[in-house]
Amino acid sequence: MKNTTLVNHPPAVEVPDDNRPLVAPIYQSVKFSFDDTSETMRYQRGEREGFFYSRNANPTLTQLQRLLSELQGRDDCLLTGSGVATITASMLALCKAGDHVLLFVESYGPTRYIVQHLLAKFGVTHTMLSIEDLTGIERVLKDRPTRLAIFESPTNPVTKIADIEHLTRHAKAAGCLTVLDNTFAGFHNHGAYGIDVYLHSLTKYASGHGDVMGGAIIANRELIAAMRKDIGPIGAALDPHAAFLIQRGMRTYFLRYERQCANALSVAEFLAQHRRVKQVRYPGLKSHPQHELARRQMRDFGSIVTIDVDGGYQEAGRFAESLELFSIAASVGSTESLVMPPQLLHSGGYSAEQRAQSLVGKGTVRLSIGLEDEDDLKQDLTQGLLQAFS
Numbered sequence: 001m002k003n004t005t006l007v008n009h010p011p012a013v014e015v016p017d018d019n020r021p022l023v024a025p026i027y028q029s030v031k032f033s034f035d036d037t038s039e040t041m042r043y044q045r046g047e048r049e050g051f052f053y054s055r056n057a058n059p060t061l062t063q064l065q066r067l068l069s070e071l072q073g074r075d076d077c078l079l080t081g082s083g084v085a086t087i088t089a090s091m092l093a094l095c096k097a098g099d100h101v102l103l104f105v106e107s108y109g110p111t112r113y114i115v116q117h118l119l120a121k122f123g124v125t126h127t128m129l130s131i132e133d134l135t136g137i138e139r140v141l142k143d144r145p146t147r148l149a150i151f152e153s154p155t156n157p158v159t160k161i162a163d164i165e166h167l168t169r170h171a172k173a174a175g176c177l178t179v180l181d182n183t184f185a186g187f188h189n190h191g192a193y194g195i196d197v198y199l200h201s202l203t204k205y206a207s208g209h210g211d212v213m214g215g216a217i218i219a220n221r222e223l224i225a226a227m228r229k230d231i232g233p234i235g236a237a238l239d240p241h242a243a244f245l246i247q248r249g250m251r252t253y254f255l256r257y258e259r260q261c262a263n264a265l266s267v268a269e270f271l272a273q274h275r276r277v278k279q280v281r282y283p284g285l286k287s288h289p290q291h292e293l294a295r296r297q298m299r300d301f302g303s304i305v306t307i308d309v310d311g312g313y314q315e316a317g318r319f320a321e322s323l324e325l326f327s328i329a330a331s332v333g334s335t336e337s338l339v340m341p342p343q344l345l346h347s348g349g350y351s352a353e354q355r356a357q358s359l360v361g362k363g364t365v366r367l368s369i370g371l372e373d374e375d376d377l378k379q380d381l382t383q384g385l386l387q388a389f390s
């Protein structure tokens with residue numbers, strides 16, 4: 001074998017069956033080979049186990065799929081290269097021309113865009129309500145055949161809580177699928193409800209360290225099998241190395257989530273006492289308008305604390321810029337604390353009524369609380385508020 005051949009056929013290393021690594025290796029291979037054509041064809045006909053092409057299946061992804069679906073209490077999962085890809089892919093897989101979708105004002109901006117603009121191009125219509133409009137939800141589901149309702153809880157950024165029991169009950173009665181973007185609540189919440197499809201941005205709490213993107217669609221086997229047919233050819237697959245990093249992040253998921261929630265509650269209670277803070281929205285606070293509903297539905301309350309500071313854009317912007325431990329950055333759920341001033345929270349495309357329902361005002365600031373020492377965070381918030389109003 002010449003060296004140019006050798007470098008393309010490197011020596012194989014066999015690991016004995018009774019000598020397994022404690023951390024599964026990364027199958028950083030696009031292709032998997034069977035010994036002959038007939039076995040390859042048996043695999044393609046679904047008559048045997050195996051792997052062929054990593055866009056469709058890869059063992060490193062399979063491990064993460066099994067872990068996430070078990071945590072969420074369902075039996076199957078599809079992984080994508082980002083959280084937003086789960087929204088696009090699942091909407092395209094579940095909807096067809098002529099379908100109607102129930103959408104919510106408080107949903108993540110790209111979710112609204114996908115339904116309002118992308119699905120609209122293919123003849124899918126929608127109704128957009130506030131997640132708090134329970135009678136509106138009942139009316140739409142009763143009056144209009146609806147393919148699916150896509151929603152979040154807690155919502156981004158103002159942490160409104162969807163009444164999941166109410167929504168799933170009325171959706172089921174109307175033959176409407178429920179799709180919950182469960183990114184903010186995490187895999188350990190909401191599994192007991194009759195949700196058909198859970199979406200997660202793995203970029204947030206799952207990877208946890210702000211260094212890798214990914215997404216998961218979790219549902220029962222039959223629904224995933226039906227969706228896989230359309231989602232495979234979309235080609236938004238997760239790379240095995242990213243899957244490995246997310247799998248590693250999941251080892252500390254509960255420790256991080258619990259600690260971030262404890263920090264968030266402590267920060268929320270602290271800010272609620274501050275004279276420059278008009279309102280604090282954190283579902284774990286008794287003052288949150290849906291605290292009781294959040295307690296019924298969730299084991300814990302997440303790491304997002306959204307406040308309205310006295311004054312408007314100027315004061316809120318100065319506050320965000322004065323913070324030293326909070327970086328002005330997108331995303332949430334990482335180990336480090338982040339801040340989003342109102343200038344970056346406002347999104348377009350709302351009517352005046354919808355803008356009011358979104359509750360994002362000129363002094364609204366979103367804080368994503370990390371794993372720093374809680375006293376250091378409070379000290380930083382104190383000096384930030386002082387500077388904002390000096």
Ligand SMILES: Cc1ncc(COP(=O)(O)O)c(C=O)c1O
Nearest residue numbers: 082083084108156183201203331
């Ligand atoms: C609720 C929610 N869903 C989905 C996403 C999209 O995730 P990604 O950034 O991984 O595409 C985000 C991102 O901020 C989000 O907040």
